[in-house]
Structure formats: C-alpha cells, structure tokens
Amino acid sequence: MKEAGLKPHKQANRYSAKDDVKQNVTVKRVPAAQRSGRVGLIKRLRNYFALHFHVLTTTLSQLGRALMGNFMTAVVIGISLALPAALHVFLNKVESLGAAWQESAQISLFLQPNISAQNSTQLMNELKSWPEIDSLEYISPEQALEDFRQNSGLGDALAMLDDNPLPGVVVVSPTMAHQNPAAAESLLERLRQRPEVDLAQLDLEWVQRLHGLIGLAERVVLVLGGLLALAVLFVIGNTIRLAIQNRHDEIEVIKLIGGSDAFVRRPFLYNGMWFGLFGSLLAWLLVNILLMVLDGPVRQLAELYDSQFSLGLVDIKTTLLLLLLGPLLGLVGAWLVTGRRLRVIEPA
Amino acid sequence: MIHFSKVTKRYPNGFEALVDVSLHIKKAEMVFLTGHSGAGKSTLLKMIPLIERPSAGQVIIDDKHLGRVKRRQIPALRRDIGIIFQDSKLLNDRNVFDNVALPLLVSGEHHPREVGRRVRAALDKVGLLNRENDFPVYLSGGERQRVGIARAVVNRPKVLIADEPTGNLDPVLSREIMSLFEQFNQVGVTLLIASHDLELIGSLNKRIVSIRNGRMLADEGGRVEAAQTG
Ligand SMILES: Nc1ncnc2c1ncn2[C@@H]1O[C@H](COP(=O)(O)OP(=O)(O)O)[C@@H](O)[C@H]1O
Ligand SMILES: [Mg+2]
Numbered sequence: 001m002k003e004a005g006l007k008p009h010k011q012a013n014r015y016s017a018k019d020d021v022k023q024n025v026t027v028k029r030v031p032a033a034q035r036s037g038r039v040g041l042i043k044r045l046r047n048y049f050a051l052h053f054h055v056l057t058t059t060l061s062q063l064g065r066a067l068m069g070n071f072m073t074a075v076v077i078g079i080s081l082a083l084p085a086a087l088h089v090f091l092n093k094v095e096s097l098g099a100a101w102q103e104s105a106q107i108s109l110f111l112q113p114n115i116s117a118q119n120s121t122q123l124m125n126e127l128k129s130w131p132e133i134d135s136l137e138y139i140s141p142e143q144a145l146e147d148f149r150q151n152s153g154l155g156d157a158l159a160m161l162d163d164n165p166l167p168g169v170v171v172v173s174p175t176m177a178h179q180n181p182a183a184a185e186s187l188l189e190r191l192r193q194r195p196e197v198d199l200a201q202l203d204l205e206w207v208q209r210l211h212g213l214i215g216l217a218e219r220v221v222l223v224l225g226g227l228l229a230l231a232v233l234f235v236i237g238n239t240i241r242l243a244i245q246n247r248h249d250e251i252e253v254i255k256l257i258g259g260s261d262a263f264v265r266r267p268f269l270y271n272g273m274w275f276g277l278f279g280s281l282l283a284w285l286l287v288n289i290l291l292m293v294l295d296g297p298v299r300q301l302a303e304l305y306d307s308q309f310s311l312g313l314v315d316i317k318t319t320l321l322l323l324l325l326g327p328l329l330g331l332v333g334a335w336l337v338t339g340r341r342l343r344v345i346e347p348a
Numbered sequence: 349m350i351h352f353s354k355v356t357k358r359y360p361n362g363f364e365a366l367v368d369v370s371l372h373i374k375k376a377e378m379v380f381l382t383g384h385s386g387a388g389k390s391t392l393l394k395m396i397p398l399i400e401r402p403s404a405g406q407v408i409i410d411d412k413h414l415g416r417v418k419r420r421q422i423p424a425l426r427r428d429i430g431i432i433f434q435d436s437k438l439l440n441d442r443n444v445f446d447n448v449a450l451p452l453l454v455s456g457e458h459h460p461r462e463v464g465r466r467v468r469a470a471l472d473k474v475g476l477l478n479r480e481n482d483f484p485v486y487l488s489g490g491e492r493q494r495v496g497i498a499r500a501v502v503n504r505p506k507v508l509i510a511d512e513p514t515g516n517l518d519p520v521l522s523r524e525i526m527s528l529f530e531q532f533n534q535v536g537v538t539l540l541i542a543s544h545d546l547e548l549i550g551s552l553n554k555r556i557v558s559i560r561n562g563r564m565l566a567d568e569g570g571r572v573e574a575a576q577t578g
Contacts, residue, residue, distance in 0.1 A: 043459075047456055051456070054453065249437075250439050253437050256397070256426065257427070258423045258424065258426035259423060260454075
C-alpha cells in the first residue's frame with residue numbers, strides 16, 4: 001500500500017480538520033508526483049528535457065507505425081521544397097560563374113577616326129599614369145584591319161576599300177580594385193570625357209545584364225519558394241488535422257486525466273516538425289541527385305568554352321537553410337492547425 | 349471533502365438532469381450513487397472533475413469552489429482526482445505500463461526510475477504486475493478495468509470517482525473490483541461510485557445515495573461507519 005503512496009488512513013486521522021485544510025492548501029499547487037519536499041531547479045530542468053525527449057521519441061515511433069502514408073506526405077513536402085531549392089542552387093552557380101568573368105572586365109576605347117599616331121601615343125602615355133588602370137593595349141587601325149581580314153573571311157571585300165574604315169582601339173584593363181561594376185563605370189565615364197575618344201565601351205555590360213537577369217530570377221524563386229512554402233504549410237496542417245481527428249478519443253482521455261492544452265498540443269507540434277525535417281532531408285537529397293545527373297552535360301558544355309565549371313553539390317549554406325526551414329514550416333503548420341482545434345475537444 | 353449544495357444541471361437542450369441536489373461526502377468516506385438509467389448519476393459525477401458545470405448551486409471539492417476554477421486551472425484540478433470509467437478508456441496504441449504511466453507524465457514526472465517504481469506499485473496493487481508489456485486489446489474486460497484503476501490511483505489522488513465501473517463485468521469480477529475500492533478506502537481515499545447493481549452494493553454495507561429523475565431520493569446506511577472512520 002505504502003509503495004503507491006496512498007496516505008495510510010490512521011495517519012490521516014491524526015490531523016484535526018483544520019490541519020487537514022492547511023496541509024491541503026500547501027500541497028495543492030505542486031503536482032502529486034512532487035509532493036514530498038521542495039522541487040529543485042535541477043529536477044525541474046531534468047524533467048523538462050526528459051519530457052521533450054519523451055515526446056520527441058514517442059512521436060517519431062508513432063510516425064513509424066503508418067510508415068507508407070507518412071512517407072508519402074514527406075515526399076510531397078520534399079518535392080515542394082526541392083523545386084525552389086534547386087532553382088536557388090542553380091542561380092548561385094550561374095552567379096558565381098558571372099563573378100568569375102567579371103574579373104576580366106575591360107574597357108575598349110575607340111579613338112576618333114582621324115587622330116594622329118602621335119596623339120594616340122600621347123594618350124597611351126598619359127593613361128599609363130592613372131592609378132585605376134592596370135594595363136593598356138593599343139591596337140592600331142592597320143592591325144585592326146589585319147585582324148578583321150583574318151577573322152571575318154571578308155578579305156577580298158575589304159581590299160576594294162580605298163581607306164581603312166577602322167579606328168585605333170585602346171583596350172584598358174582596370175586594376176583589381178576597379179573591377180566592380182560601380183568603379184569600372186566611373187572609370188568609363190572619365191575615359192569618355194577624353195577628346196581623343198570617340199566611343200568608350202565597358203565589356204562589363206553583359207555581366208550587368210546577367211546580374212539583372214539573375215536578380216529577377218532570384219525574385220521569381222523567392223515568390224515561387226514562398227508559394228511552395230505555403231503549400232508545405234497546408235500539407236502539414238492537413239496531415240496534423242487528420243491526426244487530430246484520428247486521435248480524438250485519446251485527446252479526450254488525456255484531458256480527463258489532467259493533461260493541459262500544452263501537453264496535448266506538444267506531440268502534434270513535434271509531429272509537424274518531424275514531417276518538415278524529413279521533407280527537407282528528402283528535398284536536399286533530390287536536389288543533390290539532380291545536380292549529379294546534370295553535372296556531366298554541364299561539364300561538357302563548359303569544356304567547349306574552355307571552362308572548368310562544374311555543378312558540385314548543394315552548398316553548406318543552402319543545406320542549413322533547407323534543414324532549418326523545413327522543420328520550422330512543420331512547426332508553424334502544426335501550430336496553426338492545433339490551437340483552437342485541440343481546445344474545443346472536451347471530454348463529455 | 350465533496351460538497352454539493354442545491355446543484356441543478358440543465359443541459360443546453362433544456363433538459364434538467366439534476367434538480368436541487370445537495371450532498372456531503374466526508375473525507376475517507378465510500379459512497380455509492382444509484383438510480384435508474386438516465387437518473388443523473390453520470391451527470392453528478394461529471395461535476396467533480398468539471399467535465400460539466402452546474403447551472404445553479406455550488407460544488408466544493410477539498411475546500412475548492414469549483415465555480416471559481418477557471419478553464420486554465422481545470423487540468424491541475426483533474427490531476428488530483430482519479431476517474432474510472434465503465435469502458436476503462438485505455439489508450440490502445442500503448443501497453444499497460446505506458447497507460448498507467450500517463451497521469452505521471454501529465455503531472456510532470458518523467459524520471460524513468462520514479463515512473464517505473466510508481467507504475468509497478470500501482471499495477472501490483474491491482475494484481476497485474478506481470479502484464480505491464482501487454483497491449484489493452486489482449487486483456488480481458490476485468491483486467492482492462494483493473495488497469496484503468498491502476499491509472500486512476502498512480503498519482504495518489506485523494507478522491508476517486510467511478511462511473512459504473514462494474515457495468516460490463518460478471519458478478520465475480522465485480523466483487524473483486526469492489527474489494528479493491530474498499531482497500532483504497534481503508535487507506536483514506538474518498539470514493540464516489542455510481543452503480544445500479546443494487547445486489548452488489550447492498551452487500552457492502554456502505555452509504556448509498558439514490559437519485560431518481562435528477563432528484564435526491566434517499567441517503568441511507570454507512571453513516572455510522574463513516575463517522576467512525578472519517
Ligand atoms: N449532454 C447532454 N445533453 C442533453 N441531455 C443529456 C446530456 N447528457 C445526459 N443527458 C440526459 O440527462 C439525463 C441523465 O443522464 P446521465 O447523467 O447520463 O444518467 P445516468 O448516468 O444516471 O444513466 C438523461 O436523460 C440523459 O439523456
Ligand atoms: Mg451513466
């Protein structure tokens with residue numbers, strides 16, 4: 001008898017009615033399990049973690065019981081997360097490629113047509129002293145014509161011209177510090193001011209266009225990702241809603257024996273989190289498989305351009321983002337769908 | 349320990365399941381509640397863990413006015429009351445041990461050693477120590493009911509209420525369950541048990557409260573004994 005902690009009757013008899021009331025008052029707020037003695041902080045902490053660990057493992061083993069159905073849910077979540085994740089990873093790769101090319105930014109100065117050779121040399125000498133400029137290359141009209149003749153195959157047609165129509169060109173390579181679009185742009189502006197220069201062109205322009213396109217695409221991915229995250233939220237919410245329906249009786253019983261709203265809700269929150277975690281793990285796997293499948297063709301394509309570019313695997317940052325976002329979505333989805341629904345379940 | 353004063357319960361459809369019921373149960377008393385089906389026994393029991401609230405009148409448990417207990421405070425109240433149902437209401441997806449351990453987890457006791465000790469003590473008391481790994485579906489009706497009782501007492505409640513706990517059991521098993529209740533009563537637990545098995549409860553020499561159509565009809569027996577022990 002004593003083992004189960006039922007207070008022996010005789011002992012109860014020793015209290016007067018007044019004592020009894022007092023004893024009950026002090027005892028009331030403390031859970032029955034902890035009636036003896038003060039509850040230490042360590043014990044509370046230990047209980048707290050034990051509780052969460054318990055819920056974590058029991059919800060996991062419950063998921064294992066309806067393996068197929070839960071796996072399908074995780075797959076749906078995985079695919080929804082994989083799509084924006086894959087696009088994001090691709091864009092990152094393309095962007096890094098663009099950044100590599102940007103470092104070879106050059107400015108071409110097309111000189112006035114009737115400028116003298118002496119003037120061009122003077123210009124070259126002056127530009128050499130500019131700190132922003134790393135190196136210069138002068139292509140005389142004659143050399144330009146020769147290059148053109150060789151590369152275009154229009155040699156015979158050119159021979160019919162009296163005059164060389166091509167201007168002299170100075171190719172300016174900015175220093176590393178002036179490779180970025182803004183600095184290169186201001187350098188370009190200053191070069192344009194020179195009277196000897198007819199036309200100044202920054203080869204960076206296409207890189208900027210690429211940047212613009214990538215920026216746009218990033219935004220599309222963001223919107224798409226937002227929509228798909230919403231879809232994940234709904235999928236998880238719906239799964240949890242069904243789980244609540246299935247466990248209706250159990251919830252009633254737990255409430256009958258004194259389970260608080262938080263206690264009843266906790267397993268469902270963990271449930272949602274598990275779905276999110278498994279979904280994002282699947283998504284991570286899917287994106288990696290996709291990258292591996294596409295890597296061969298991309299490598300071949302890159303080789304045509306003398307590039308060592310390859311796709312590789314999902315980077316650490318995206319991996320962490322995915323593994324954080326999935327469980328978070330699961331938690332939020334479960335949170336949204338549990339609050340009121342669980343509160344209205346009352347034993348009758 | 350349990351006070352009902354002028355309690356009336358009108359259900360939302362207007363039906364009056366209890367009318368002006370007053371009842372006082374002392375600490376460590378064991379009281380049977382009897383009456384025809386639909387008399388209002390379950391309704392009366394449901395007031396104690398606040399499954400239902402009175403439409404009029406007052407219920408006081410252990411000096412606590414239930415009318416003042418807010419929704420948020422109900423779980424804590426229920427943890428101090430053991431409830432036993434006719435259909436035992438076990439959770440079928442977990443074994444006997446986990447079913448009995450549930451009230452401990454609910455009230456914040458998670459230490460495996462402590463939980464194990466107390467669950468086994470409760471199971472020992474109902475004679476099912478060797479069944480802790482079995483699932484409820486593999487138990488007989490009487491065994492399930494005993495597991496339900498172990499779950500109700502594992503948290504050492506001062507009050508136990510039981511709604512037709514032997515309703516589904518044959519006379520021999522019913523008597524076993526009742527003698528279990530008597531043992532709890534002997535160690536100071538206050539019990540209120542609804543039952544319409546007059547033959548069984550008549551043989552137990554305890555106080556019997558009868559209701560008919562929601563009104564108190566009779567309150568007899570057991571008083572002398574109650575005065576001695578409570
Ligand atoms: N939720 C409810 N709404 C309306 N009427 C109810 C409700 N619960 C019980 N009743 C009615 O109240 C009466 C008493 O029911 P109950 O307390 O369950 O009786 P008993 O347990 O004695 O058989 C019955 O007539 C029943 O139909
Ligand atoms: Mg009933």
